[in-house]
Amino acid sequence: MTTNATPILTLRGIRKSYGPIEVLHGIDLDIHAGEVVALLGENGAGKSTLSNVISGTVRPSAGVMTWQGKTYAPSAPREAIDAGVGMIHQELLLLPHLSIAENIFLGRYPKKGGRIDRRTMADEAAKGLARLGLDVSPNRLVAGLSTANQQLIEIAKALTLNAKLLILDEPTAALGGEETLKLFEQITRLREQGVGIIYISHRLEEIRRITDRIVVMRDGDKVQEFDRADVPVRSIVEAMVGRSLERMFPALPVPGEETVLEIRNLKSGLGHFEGINFKVRKGEILGIAGLVGAGRTELVRAIAGADPIAAGQVLLNGRDITPKDPRTAIRNGIVLVPEDRKQQGLITGHSIAENIGYANLSSLIRNGFVTRGRINRFAEENIEKFGVKGRGGQNASELSGGNQQKVVIAKWLARNPKVVVLDEPTRGIDVGARSSIYEIIVALAAEGVAVIVVSSDLEEVLGVSNRIMVMAAGRQAGILDREAANDVSVMELATA
The missing domain is CATH 3.40.50.300 (P-loop containing nucleotide triphosphate hydrolases)
Incomplete structure (x- = not known):
């Protein structure tokens, strides 16, 4: 210096x-x-x-x-x-x-x-x-x-x-x-x-x-x-x-034997990846690591129906539900928390309650109608459940990054999905908020949900995953068990 x-x-x-x-x-x-x-x-x-x-x-x-x-x-x-x-x-x-x-x-x-x-x-x-x-x-x-x-x-x-x-x-x-x-x-x-x-x-x-x-x-x-x-x-x-706190990851639950999500020989319709094969068991957290441009985001967007699939299958509980659009994935129980929460995860000019309600209208409609009171009550329950620091009527744009991310997570988890995919779940979020999001991820797995976490933060993907799939240049470079995964083994595969 x-x-x-x-x-x-x-x-x-x-x-x-x-x-x-x-x-x-x-x-x-x-x-x-x-x-x-x-x-x-x-x-x-x-x-x-x-x-x-x-x-x-x-x-x-x-x-x-x-x-x-x-x-x-x-x-x-x-x-x-x-x-x-x-x-x-x-x-x-x-x-x-x-x-x-x-x-x-x-x-x-x-x-x-x-x-x-x-x-x-x-x-x-x-x-x-x-x-x-x-x-x-x-x-x-x-x-x-x-x-x-x-x-x-x-x-x-x-x-x-x-x-x-x-x-x-x-x-x-x-x-x-x-x-x-x-x-x-x-x-x-x-x-x-x-x-x-x-x-x-x-x-x-x-x-x-x-x-x-x-x-x-x-x-x-x-x-x-x-x-x-x-x-x-x-x-x-x-x-x-202002208090004693270390960045620590919660203890991970032991996954079940039942396969919830299976990906067979998946190929991108946009040329971003090919030959992807993996399974996620009930209560398992699968991390996806790799360098920028490896195809991680494009892969999970395809699984969630947001990007086209050229070949291969997405199976849920053994049934082929390969999605052609996000609606198909959501109806079958696959939800995606995207990496860009402001552009893809929220309508920032609308309230917290509206953002949570939009993803859950099917369960809020009664006799063809949905009332603002019903949306507000539903939202308040989830605001409290996921520890969002904000009021239902408050615009999403007024929240910190961590609380915006909690709103995106809350709106999808309120649907009780079978598979939750989180792309860069703590991007731009402070230490305290990260800790609470890690707890949400681990709690999902404990409830039997199959979870996929994509992260550029190597410490994070190592800390929250039962297994880690590493991608390199659009291909699956390998899958590591938690015991075998470390900085060196992941980067060796990512740069292969």
């Missing part, structure tokens, strides 16, 4: 209120050139709000900031970017109808002769993509790209800003191990070039690996600061949650 004595960014007494509710309570913070500072805290701690203040998305209610020794008060993200401050948001902000290059240079297109210089734009975008190992044409549309690839494009977009300060909000949430390493390489280079970086993540092991010091927030306050990153995970977590 090489830092200058004078900070490039200072915050003093930063407050932010929404009406009578104050969400930031007088935050002081210094960021130096050439250092990576971890900004940690549970969902709702104020991390994103503080980042949005720095990046010009949100204006503070009180307090002052300086940037490179001068007063700094951006009224819009453009002003922050022009000053040299860039941010990669946790929620993807790409425009699907534009090309990758157009998204990367949106609002700052290179010009030549008064016109957009598309060749230069494509060349520069290609360089940014290559730095992150993304082999895709900069001229293709963003529409249809995986969440992981879209995240890499967001990162490439930030890298082309030539910023002096970068704020990375959960940059690896959708990335696998190989992509994460490439990002770390870029962060190291930027640090050597004197760029200051604010790094927000719930993956505590990568915090210890890539950052220089740690700032912890809780309930809108800066509660602790560690002058180094190699502190015990327990100490970090206790500062985040």
Whole structure:
């Protein structure tokens, strides 16, 4: 770590209120050139709000900031970017109808002769993509790209800003191990070039690996600061949650002998995978691991009827129910909690009660009608059951990521499914919320449900699975029993 004595960014007494509710309570913070500072805290701690203040998305209610020794008060993200401050948001902000290059240079297109210089734009975008190992044409549309690839494009977009300060909000949430390493390489280079970086993540092991010091927030306050990153995970977590808590996985129940779900020689109708064969027993949790692009998400989407199947069978309790659409899968008892909860799992502009009710209308209708009161009562039961911190009438958009995920889980589990598939179930979720979601997953298995968990977090997939199927380049590389599965054995198969 090489830092200058004078900070490039200072915050003093930063407050932010929404009406009578104050969400930031007088935050002081210094960021130096050439250092990576971890900004940690549970969902709702104020991390994103503080980042949005720095990046010009949100204006503070009180307090002052300086940037490179001068007063700094951006009224819009453009002003922050022009000053040299860039941010990669946790929620993807790409425009699907534009090309990758157009998204990367949106609002700052290179010009030549008064016109957009598309060749230069494509060349520069290609360089940014290559730095992150993304082999895709900069001229293709963003529409249809995986969440992981879209995240890499967001990162490439930030890298082309030539910023002096970068704020990375959960940059690896959708990335696998190989992509994460490439990002770390870029962060190291930027640090050597004197760029200051604010790094927000719930993956505590990568915090210890890539950052220089740690700032912890809780309930809108800066509660602790560690002058180094190699502190015990327990100490970090206790500062985040204000109580003693370690990231631990519940004990797994012993699966039954009965096969609930069987996949026979399944082949993607979109060319993403082929030759997939596995079984999931009653009360078993099958983890699916692999690098980004291995075909994991595409496989579970096909099993849930969301993507077409070219060949093979999906059997439920020995009966062929190979789904042609999600409705077929749902009616037969297969439900999917998708990796992108905001785009695919929720209608964020609608209430919690409505979101839960939409997936369960068939059980709520009486004589051809469904009343709002019936939906609200049903929703409240499930809000309490799954520990959602919110009211039925509250919009889903107002919830933290962890509580949004609990709503998605609640709406499907209320149907009493036979098979539950969870794709990246804790993406972008804090330690406390992760623990409760792990408990929900294990409780499902204990009730005899067959569970599939797809995760890019190797510790997670190892911690919650009875067995792990590893995928590589669209093929099934192997299935490991819990006793044989570890970081090395999984990565050997994933990179084979």
